[in-house]
Amino acid sequence: MDVFAGCTMSVKMWELTVSEKFNKLFSELEYCKKAKQIQKIKEMNRLIEEMNSETLDSVFTTDLFNEISRMIEEKKLNWNNAFLLLKCIGNCSLLNNCYDFEFLHSSLLERFEELIFEEYKKIEEKNKMVFVNICECYLLFYNEVPHQLLSTCVSCLLIIALNKEETEEVQKKVEMALLTLSCIIEDFNIEKRLYFPDIKEIIEYHQKFHNLTQIAYQSAWEFLIKRRRNEDSLEEVIVNELHFAREATKEVEELAKCANWKRKGKMKMGKEGIVISRWLKTLGKFLDLCKSWDDECDELIHCLVSRFREANDNYGEINNVNMYFFIQAVRRRDKAIDAFLKNGAIEAVLEKVVQLNAKLRIVDNSLRMLKILLFGLKSEMEKENDEVKRKEKKRVVREKMEEEGFEDCVYGYLHCWIKDKYFSYSFVLNVEDYFFNL
Template sequence: MNEVMFYMNEEGFGTIYTTRMFNKIHKMIEEGKLSTENALLLLKHIGYCKILFGWWSSDFKNSLLCGRFEKMIVDEDKKNEEKNEKLLADLCKCDLMLGFGFSSELLSICVPCLLKVASNKEENKEAQKEVEMALLALCRAVDYFKIDKELFLDEIKEIIEHHQKHRNLTRLAYQSIWEYFLNEFNSKRRFEEVIVNELHFAREATRELEQLIQRVDWKRKEEGKGGKIEKEEILLMGWLQALNRYFCDCRLRNEEIIGLIGSIVKVFRIAKGKNVSVSDKSIRLFQSAARNRDAAIDGLLKGGAGDLIFEEIVQSTLNDKTAYTCSSFFIEISYRLKKNEDDEMEVAKRKELKRNLFEKMEEEGYEDTITKFHEILPYYRRRYGYLLSVNVTDCFVNV
C-alpha cells in the first residue's frame, strides 16, 4: 500500500480515503469483522503517507472512527496498571496524523505519550519506524500552542542529544523532531539558548543539507522525469521549513550561521530549474533572515547570501516571486545598515559593510539593476501586500 501511495497525488488520496471509507472501517470494527489492531496498522500507514506528502483532508475528523479513537484515547489514559501503552500510542499516532483541530485534553495525553515512544533508543528497524511515526505525528499536529513545550524540553533535548551522539534516528525522524521543537516556540529565550548553543541547530542543519543535496537524483529532475517522489526531496523541504522558523525568531549571531547560509546557497543553486519548491523556499530564507533584526548582516554576507541575490537580480528570466524576494532583501539590508548606533565599533563595522557592498555593485554593474526597482516597487506593494520603501538604493548608492 505504501508503494501505491508513493505514486498517488492529493486528488487520488482524497477520492479513496473519504469519510465514508473511515465510517465503513468503524462499522467493521463494531461488527467484529476487523480487529482494532489491524485497523490501526492500516490507518498508521495511511496517516504516514498523508503527512509525509503534505496532503490535506478533513474526512477522518468528520468520521465516526475519529470519535471512536478519541474516546478510546481518553478512556485508555484513565487506566492505571491495566493501561495498554502500545494501543494508546498507536491511537495517538493515527489521530494526530489523520485529524486536525485537537482539544487541549487530547494533546495533553498524546504529546507525552508520543515523546515517550520517540525516546526509545532501540536501533532495530521496527522500533525506528515507530519512533519516526511518533515524531511525524507530533510535528504535523496543529494547535500545539495549547500545550506548553517547556514542560517537555528535557525530553526533547535528550532525544536530540542521544541522536547526535549515536545517530540512532532515521533522517525523517530527526528532521521531524527539530520541526516540532522549532514550531511555535514563540521566541522564548530559554528555548533559543538550547536550540542555538546547546543543540547547535545551525551546525546540524548544515550537515543534513549537505548530505541531502548529494542524495537527491538531480539529474532525473533536470530531465523532467516524473514518477515516484524522492524521500530526500521531502526531507529537504522539511529542513527548509524548520529553517524558516529559525531565521524568523532566533538571534543569528554565532559563527555556525555562516556555514549554514553557505549550504542554503548550495541548495538553491543545485535545485534551480529542477525543483521550484526547493529553490523558492531556499532563497526566501534570506529574505526572512534579512528581516530578522537580531540576525548579523555580516554573517549573511560572509555565507554568500548577498552574492546569490546579486546573481539572481540581474537574470532576464527572473519571475515575480524571486524579484520580490530579492528586492525585499536589499530593502531590509538597506534599512538596517542605515540605522543609527551609539556604539562606534558598530558604526565603523556598518560603514565597512556598506562600502564593500557598494564596491561590489559598482564593479559588477549591479547598481543600475537595483535602481530599476524604483519602477516596479508599486506593483509588488499591490501584488504582495508588503510596504516596500521606494528608497531601495539610498544605502548602496550614497555610501
C-alpha cells in the same frame, strides 16, 4: 483456459494506475478475513508510499474516510488493522506536504475523538500502545490534540521514541513517534519537565551514536524548536549545548549529496528532498524564535544559499516556499542580512529571475526574496556610520543587478504577468522598489 484468464487478469492489474490499484484493494477489504485483510493493507501501504501529493489528494477523500468509519462500526475492520492503514496514509500525506482536510469532514474524526477519550480513561489499567496508536493517527491528520490529553499523549510517545534498539521495526516505531510529536503546534504549551529531559537525551544520543533515521532526527528537532515559543530558557540549550545550526547544516549537506538535483520532468520528490524540505521549515522557525547568532549560523546561511542555487524546478518546494519563509524569518536581523549578502544570496536570486525558462511562480517568489533582502540591506546601511562602507555596499549590489540585466528582466516579466493575469501587485507593479531602495 484458466491459465489464460489468470494471465489476462495479471496484465489488467499491471495496467492499472497506482490509485486504481489502491481503490480495487480497498473495495475488497471488508470481505476479507483478518489475516488476508492485513496482507491487503500491507499491499495498499506499499502503493500509498508510491503516491505523489496529487494522487494522495485524489484518493483520500471524505468518502473514503467515511467508508473506513463504516467498516469499523460494522466490525468489518478492527481498530488495529485500521491503525495500520491510517498511520501510513497520515505519514505519507505529512511528508508530501499534503494536509488531509478531507479527514476533518468525515465521520472518522468523531469516531477517533470518542475512542481517544475512552482509552484515556483506562490508560493506567492496560497497555498504553492502543492509546499511542490513536494519538499517532489523530495527530498525523489533525495536529490539535485535546488539551486535557496532551501531557499523556506526549509522555506516551516519548516512551516509544526513547527506545534505543537499532532493529528496523523499532526504528520505524521511533520515527513514527517523533514524526507525530513534531506535528504538535507551537501554541500548545507543554510543561518543560514533561518533555525536555527526554527529547534532549534523544538528540544527544543520536549525535553520539547515530541511531535515528533522517526523518526521526529532524522531527526531534522540530518538536523542540516549536517549544521555544513558550519557553525562553530553551534557547541556550538549542544554540550552545545541542548546536542546532551546526547539526542542521551537517544534515542538509549530507542529504544534498544524495539528492538527484539534475533530474528532468515532474516527479515525486525523493526521500532526501522531502527531509531537506522539512529541515528548511524548521530552520525558518529557529530563526524566527531564537535570537542568538554565531559562526555556526553563518555556516548555515552559506549552506542554504548553496542549496537554493543547486535545486532546479523539480524541487519547487525547496526553491520557492521554504526559502521564502526562511528569508522572511531573518528580514529584520542585521547579522542574518550580512550573512546572506556575504554568501551570494542576491546573486542566487537574480540567477533564478533571469532564467529564460523560469516559471512565473518561481520568479514571483524570487522577487519577493530579493525585496526582503534589499529592504534588510537598506535598514542595515541606515545604521552604518561609515559613509564609505555604505556607499561601497550600494555600489556592489547595484552593479551586480545591472550586470545581470535585472531591470530589463523585471519589466519583461511585468508584461508577461499582465498578459497572463498572473502577477503580484505589491511586488511587480512597484518595480522601483528594487532599484531605489538602495
